[in-house]
Amino acid sequence: MGNKGWHNAVWPSVLLILVILTVWQLSVDGGLVPEWQLPSPTSILQEMIQGWPRLMLNTSATIKLALIGFAGGALAGFIIAAILHLIPFVRKAVYPLLVVSQNVPVIAIGPILTIWLGYGVLPKLILVWIVCFFPVSVAMLNGFKDTDPNLRNYMQMIGAGKWQLFSRLELPNAVTHLFSGLKIAASYAVLSAVVAEWLGADKGLGHYMILSSKGYETARMFAAVFLIVLLSLAVFGAVALIERLVIRWRPAKGGGRA
Amino acid sequence: MTASALELKGIRKDFDSGRKNVLNGLSFTVAENEFVSIIGPSGSGKTTLFQLIGGLEKPTAGEVWISGKLTTGSRGHVSYMPQQASLMPWRSVSANIELALEVAGVNRKEASRQAREWLDRIDLLEYADSYPHVLSGGMQQRVSFLRALLSPQPLMLLDEPFGALDALTRQQMQQWLMAIWEQNRRSVLLVTHSIEEALLLSDRIIVLSSAPAVILEEITVPFDRPRSPQLWREPRFNELKQRIHELLQ
Missing domain, CATH: 3.40.50.300 (P-loop containing nucleotide triphosphate hydrolases)
Structure with a gap:
């Protein structure tokens, strides 16, 4: 995509954001909405500047939790997918449970983990792991299975064994799928880290939000929300960037199957 | 006989x-x-x-x-050349040939040497490190044939x-x-x-x-x-x- 194309794709949404911010600012300034309910963009910005050191302290705690959780979850997702794929019996037994496990609300697991493991980092990490492993393992499982039948037939004809099929065909084929799973996990990672912090923490943006809400500090909450969005986007963007660096074999032509 | x-x-x-x-x-x-x-x-x-x-x-x-x-x-x-070239899109042209030889039990170094020597012979050496998608259909089939020809199966x-x-x-x-x-x-x-x-x-x-x-x-x-x-x-x-x-x- 050329530079010009990129600009053309981006400016409508930039314009919309500017319009929203302006309307927001004007309606708060005009007294349409009370400031304690909805602080104006400028007072949120002010709050961010004033509370910057504290915000950063909490942000770095959340980043740590989200990144370690994301990495652990992704690794677990990869290993689980490989095991399930290579041992069909295990896949048949475990896969339905895996899907069911995703319907257990994270908010519900949190307190249980806290009961079992206390208020330390571990229960929070486990929560982020649980959220992050699933999209990765499901995407990888699809990638292992969704190989080009022509390539599979070729490998079998020349006598490739099960391990060679896996390492030379299924695994590399799953790399593109791995990244789509990683991107979903990346967008969940920061969110679940914040939820984990709500459930009991002494630092982190989640913790900061709970504190601010108790003191009706709406501007602070908005500042935290803004940073959470920014963090999520950054993690997602980093994964997308790594994807572009790793996957160079895809034809440069646009369209078609990703 | x-x-x-x-x-x-x-x-x-x-x-x-x-x-x-x-x-x-x-x-x-x-x-x-x-x-x-x-x-x-x-x-x-x-x-x-x-x-x-x-x-x-x-x-x-x-x-x-x-x-x-x-x-x-x-x-x-057997070695095999299918109708679709069936080159792994994530492997370079040379690495695709090497893969066929490796599966057939040729050691990596020897496979790489042969792949390059033959790519040179069929005038595709400049594509040795390219991904297959840059090759035309005919060129892909040449690579696919070469891959089968070099494989040691009888x-x-x-x-x-x-x-x-x-x-x-x-x-x-x-x-x-x-x-x-x-x-x-x-x-x-x-x-x-x-x-x-x-x-x-x-x-x-x-x-x-x-x-x-x-x-x-x-x-x-x-x-x-x-x-x-x-x-x-x-x-x-x-x-x-x-x-x-x-x-x-």
């Missing part, structure tokens, strides 16, 4: 627990360094036949012998290798393949729909009937090698072409 590269003994294949008979008692051989083509109407079980020779399927009855070994149902005794199976190419590229590829093969003889079994292709390339042509496939005729192609690209001008070429055409009706 040395063993044939391939010997099929009474191959029968049924599907749907015997209700559908696809191959019915096929027996033929491919001698060492001989080029044999199989031609038959679509649906004559040629794909099934290759799956049986490659060991992906087991025949209902009969035996497959490759290089004097009974290989029925066992894999790894028999090459070519499965309609030019079927997906346009007519002009197809002709060029036939000439190209013939030139390389005539200088580097291997035992080849080719499946094709094209009578001209079979006549141009092969020493012998096996004509199959439609399902259940039986051998209608084995034709020895009488032309000397190296063969001229203008073979089609010869009256005998056209005679044979017509005869095969009639057999296939």
Whole structure:
């Protein structure tokens, strides 16, 4: 995509954001909405500047939790997918449970983990792991299975064994799928880290939000929300960037199957 | 007498627990360094036949012998060139060739050396480190052929290798393949729909009937090698072409 194309794709949404911010600012300034309910963009910005050191302290705690959780979850997702794929019996037994496990609300697991493991980092990490492993393992499982039948037939004809099929065909084929799973996990990672912090923490943006809400500090909450969005986007963007660096074999032509 | 590269003994294949008979008692051989083509109407079980020779399927009855070994149902005794080039899109051209050799048990260093040496010979060395998608369809098939040619297995199976190419590229590829093969003889079994292709390339042509496939005729192609690209001008070429055409009706 050329530079010009990129600009053309981006400016409508930039314009919309500017319009929203302006309307927001004007309606708060005009007294349409009370400031304690909805602080104006400028007072949120002010709050961010004033509370910057504290915000950063909490942000770095959340980043740590989200990144370690994301990495652990992704690794677990990869290993689980490989095991399930290579041992069909295990896949048949475990896969339905895996899907069911995703319907257990994270908010519900949190307190249980806290009961079992206390208020330390571990229960929070486990929560982020649980959220992050699933999209990765499901995407990888699809990638292992969704190989080009022509390539599979070729490998079998020349006598490739099960391990060679896996390492030379299924695994590399799953790399593109791995990244789509990683991107979903990346967008969940920061969110679940914040939820984990709500459930009991002494630092982190989640913790900061709970504190601010108790003191009706709406501007602070908005500042935290803004940073959470920014963090999520950054993690997602980093994964997308790594994807572009790793996957160079895809034809440069646009369209078609990703 | 040395063993044939391939010997099929009474191959029968049924599907749907015997209700559908696809191959019915096929027996033929491919001698060492001989080029044999199989031609038959679509649906004559040629794909099934290759799956049986490659060991992906087991025949209902009969035996497959490759290089004097009974290989029925066992894999790894053939190299293969499919209709779709089937190059791994995430591997460079050279790495694709190396993969085929590695699966066949050639060590990595030797595989890499051979891949590069041969890519140079067919004027594709500049693409050795490119991904396959930058190659044209014809170039991809050259790489696919090279990959099969370099593999150490005693028999090459070519499965309609030019079927997906346009007519002009197809002709060029036939000439190209013939030139390389005539200088580097291997035992080849080719499946094709094209009578001209079979006549141009092969020493012998096996004509199959439609399902259940039986051998209608084995034709020895009488032309000397190296063969001229203008073979089609010869009256005998056209005679044979017509005869095969009639057999296939």
